[in-house]
Amino acid sequence: MSEVRRNTRQRQVILRAVRELGCHPTAEQVYDRVRSELPRTSLSTVYRNLGVLADQGLLSTVAGAGKEVHYDHNREEHCHIRCSLCGRICDVDIFPSDMEGFPPEDLSGFILQEVSINLVGICPACSGKMEKEKTV
Amino acid sequence: MSEVRRNTRQRQVILRAVRELGCHPTAEQVYDRVRSELPRTSLSTVYRNLGVLADQGLLSTVAGAGKEVHYDHNREEHCHIRCSLCGRICDVDIFPSDMEGFPPEDLSGFILQEVSINLVGICPACSGKMEKEKTV
DNA sequence: GTTCTTGCAAATCGTTTGCACAATA
DNA sequence: TATTGTGCAAACGATTTGCAAGAAC
Numbered sequence: 001m002s003e004v005r006r007n008t009r010q011r012q013v014i015l016r017a018v019r020e021l022g023c024h025p026t027a028e029q030v031y032d033r034v035r036s037e038l039p040r041t042s043l044s045t046v047y048r049n050l051g052v053l054a055d056q057g058l059l060s061t062v063a064g065a066g067k068e069v070h071y072d073h074n075r076e077e078h079c080h081i082r083c084s085l086c087g088r089i090c091d092v093d094i095f096p097s098d099m100e101g102f103p104p105e106d107l108s109g110f111i112l113q114e115v116s117i118n119l120v121g122i123c124p125a126c127s128g129k130m131e132k133e134k135t136v
Numbered sequence: 137m138s139e140v141r142r143n144t145r146q147r148q149v150i151l152r153a154v155r156e157l158g159c160h161p162t163a164e165q166v167y168d169r170v171r172s173e174l175p176r177t178s179l180s181t182v183y184r185n186l187g188v189l190a191d192q193g194l195l196s197t198v199a200g201a202g203k204e205v206h207y208d209h210n211r212e213e214h215c216h217i218r219c220s221l222c223g224r225i226c227d228v229d230i231f232p233s234d235m236e237g238f239p240p241e242d243l244s245g246f247i248l249q250e251v252s253i254n255l256v257g258i259c260p261a262c263s264g265k266m267e268k269e270k271t272v
Numbered sequence: 273g274t275t276c277t278t279g280c281a282a283a284t285c286g287t288t289t290g291c292a293c294a295a296t297a
Numbered sequence: 298t299a300t301t302g303t304g305c306a307a308a309c310g311a312t313t314t315g316c317a318a319g320a321a322c
Contacts, residue, residue, distance in 0.1 A: 090244045
C-alpha cells in the first residue's frame, strides 16, 4: 500500500487543472487541460491522481446521472444543478444543515454520513439555444 | 421509430420483477429474477425493457454514486439513502416540496426540472457486520 | 537505493447495438 | 402481414490494472 505520497509534477498540474477549469470537469476534460502543459501525461495518470486527490480530501467527486464522474475542488458545503441537455454542472447555494427538519429522524436504521442534493434543469446556454431553434 | 408497444411476456415479467424485488434492483438483479421464471431471457432484453418501462413512466432510475443504474417502481415523491459499503438503496420519506425555502431562487439561470435528494450512510446490515468484526 | 509513480497497452464492467429470427397485434 | 421485440454476439465508453521504466525522497 502506498503510504507516503510524492509530490509529482503531474499531481500538481492535475490539481491545478481541476481548480482552474472550475466548473466540475470530467477526467477527460482534466486530461486535455493537463496535456496542454505536460503533453506526455497519460489518461491513467489523470485517473489515478484524481483518485489520490479525492482520498486526500483535496477534491470531491460529483455523483451525477451522467456516466462520467465529475470532480469538484470546492471544499465548502454546497449543492449542484446539472443541465439535462448538455450535462454541465453548476454550484447552487443550498445548505442542507440550515434546512428545517432535515435530515429526517427516520432513516430506516442507517447511520447518516453525507447529504447530497442534486437539482436537474436546463442551463441558460441550452434554453437560449432552444429559443433560437423555435424562431427558425 | 417504435410507436405501438407490445405487451410481451418478457416485459410483464420484468416489470413484476422490479416490483417484487422492491429495494431498487440493478439490471443484473432483475435479470437473475426474471430468468428464474423465463430462463431464456437475455440481459439485453432486460436492459431494453427497463428503458421502455422508464420511458412509459412505470419505472424511474435512481441516480447513484455507484456505477450501476438502479430501478425504482415507487411512483410517489420520495428520496433515497444509499449504503456506502454495500450499495443498497432504501426509500426515505423526505418531501422536497414541503421544505421551507426550497428550491432556492438563485439557480444561476437554470430552469428547474427535478430535485433529487440523496443521502449516503451505513445500512443496518453493514453496521452490524462491523460491530461483529470489532469483537473478533 | 528504495519505493512511489508514470506511460502504455490490455483488461474490465456496465450498457448498447446490429442483425436474423420469432412473436404480437 | 406489418412491425415490434427477442436472443445472441460483438461493440462501446468510462475506468482500472499489470508491468517495466522513470522520478521523488
